[in-house]
Amino acid sequence: MIIVKTIDIFSFILNLYDKRFCYTSLERELFVNKFSEYKFFNENFKLLPDIFSKTDLNANVVKIFSDEVLDKNFLNNIFMRFRPFRKGPFSVFDIFVDSEWKSYLKWNRFIDKIEPIHKKTVLDIGGGNGYYSFRMLGEGAHEVFLLEPYPLFVSQFCIFQKYINAKNIFLLPMAFEDVELKSEMFDTIFSMGVLYHRKSPIEHLEKIFSLLKKGGELVLETLISDTDVLFPKKTYAKMNNIWFIPSCDMLLTWLYRIGYKNIKCIDISKTTNFEQRKTLWMNFESLDDFLSSDLNKTVEGYPAPCRAIFTAKK
Numbered sequence: 001m002i003i004v005k006t007i008d009i010f011s012f013i014l015n016l017y018d019k020r021f022c023y024t025s026l027e028r029e030l031f032v033n034k035f036s037e038y039k040f041f042n043e044n045f046k047l048l049p050d051i052f053s054k055t056d057l058n059a060n061v062v063k064i065f066s067d068e069v070l071d072k073n074f075l076n077n078i079f080m081r082f083r084p085f086r087k088g089p090f091s092v093f094d095i096f097v098d099s100e101w102k103s104y105l106k107w108n109r110f111i112d113k114i115e116p117i118h119k120k121t122v123l124d125i126g127g128g129n130g131y132y133s134f135r136m137l138g139e140g141a142h143e144v145f146l147l148e149p150y151p152l153f154v155s156q157f158c159i160f161q162k163y164i165n166a167k168n169i170f171l172l173p174m175a176f177e178d179v180e181l182k183s184e185m186f187d188t189i190f191s192m193g194v195l196y197h198r199k200s201p202i203e204h205l206e207k208i209f210s211l212l213k214k215g216g217e218l219v220l221e222t223l224i225s226d227t228d229v230l231f232p233k234k235t236y237a238k239m240n241n242i243w244f245i246p247s248c249d250m251l252l253t254w255l256y257r258i259g260y261k262n263i264k265c266i267d268i269s270k271t272t273n274f275e276q277r278k279t280l281w282m283n284f285e286s287l288d289d290f291l292s293s294d295l296n297k298t299v300e301g302y303p304a305p306c307r308a309i310f311t312a313k314k
C-alpha cells in the first residue's frame with residue numbers, strides 16, 4: 001500500500017528522484033520499507049524554516065549562508081536532532097557542523113589526480129549525507145546522482161539540499177544493488193568507503209563497469225591490507241559489516257580481471273585521529289576507541305585502518 005505523499009520529507013525526496021528511474025521501487029522503498037525509520041526525521045524536517053540562502057561548494061567546509069536574520073539557537077537544536085554527522089564539515093548559517101570525518105582530506109587526495117568532472121554526469125555510490133556530491137557540484141559536474149540507503153544520512157542530505165537547492169543533483173535513496181540504472185550512463189563513478197561493506201565486491205565492481213560510458217572512470221576508495229585478502233573473523237575496528245579487505249596488488253588484479261584499463265593506485269593513507277575523531281556532532285565512539293593503545297592495531301588485533309584510492313577506465 002502506498003501511503004499519502006504529502007508528508008514533507010517524503011515529498012522532498014520524491015522531488016529529488018530522477019524521473020528517468022522507476023518510481024515504483026522508490027515508493028516501495030520509502031513508503032513501505034523505510035516509512036517508520038523516516039518518521040522522526042520527518043517531524044523535525046517539517047520544522048525547518050524556508051530561508052533564502054547562498055552557497056560555497058568549492059571549499060573544504062561546504063558553506064550555506066544567508067543575509068536574513070535567523071534564530072540560530074532554534075536551527076542548531078533542530079540540526080542536532082539529526083546527529084551523528086559522519087561526513088563534512090558543513091557551515092550552515094554560521095553553525096559549524098563539525099563531522100566525525102574531515103572529509104576534505106580525502107577529497108584533496110584525489111581531486112587533482114582524476115579526470116576532471118566539469119560538465120560530466122557522475123554517480124556517488126554510498127554518498128552518505130552528500131558532502132562529496134556537493135563538492136562534485138562545486139567542481140562543475142553537469143549532473144550528480146547520489147545513492148544512499150540509510151535514512152539518517154538521506155535526511156541529513158535533505159536538510160543541506162533544502163538550503164543549497166541545487167537543480168542538478170538527484171537522490172536515489174537505495175542500495176546500489178537494488179537500483180536499476182541505464183548501462184553506460186556515467187562519465188565518472190565514485191565508490192568510496194563501500195567496497196568493504198559488500199559481500200560480493202567483484203559484483204559491485206562489475207556493476208560499476210557496466211554503468212560507465214566507454215572511456216569513463218571509476219574512482220574507488222577502500223580499506224587495504226598487507227596480506228592478499230584480510231577477511232575479519234567477526235568484526236574489524238568494531239564494525240561487524242566488513243567483509244573483504246584486499247591488498248593493493250589484489251585489488252589491482254580484481255580490476256584488471258573485470259576488464260578495467262589504465263588502473264592506478266593514486267593514494268595510500270593510514271587513517272589518523274586527526275582525520276576521524278569524536279566531535280560534538282558525532283558523540284559516539286570513533287577511531288581512538290577502535291584501536292589498541294599504540295594505535296597500530298585494531299582492538300581485534302588486525303592492522304590499523306589504511307585506505308587507498310584507485311582510478312580505472314572502462
Ligand SMILES: C[S@@+](CC[C@H](N)C(=O)[O-])C[C@H]1O[C@@H](n2cnc3c(N)ncnc32)[C@H](O)[C@@H]1O
Nearest residue numbers: 125126127128148149150175176192193194197
Ligand atoms: C563508510 S561510508 C562512506 C561515505 C562516503 N562515500 C565517504 O567516502 O566518506 C559508507 C556509506 O555507504 C553506504 N552504503 C552501505 N552499503 C551500501 C550499498 N549497498 N549501496 C549504497 N550505499 C551503501 C552507507 O550507508 C554509508 O553512507
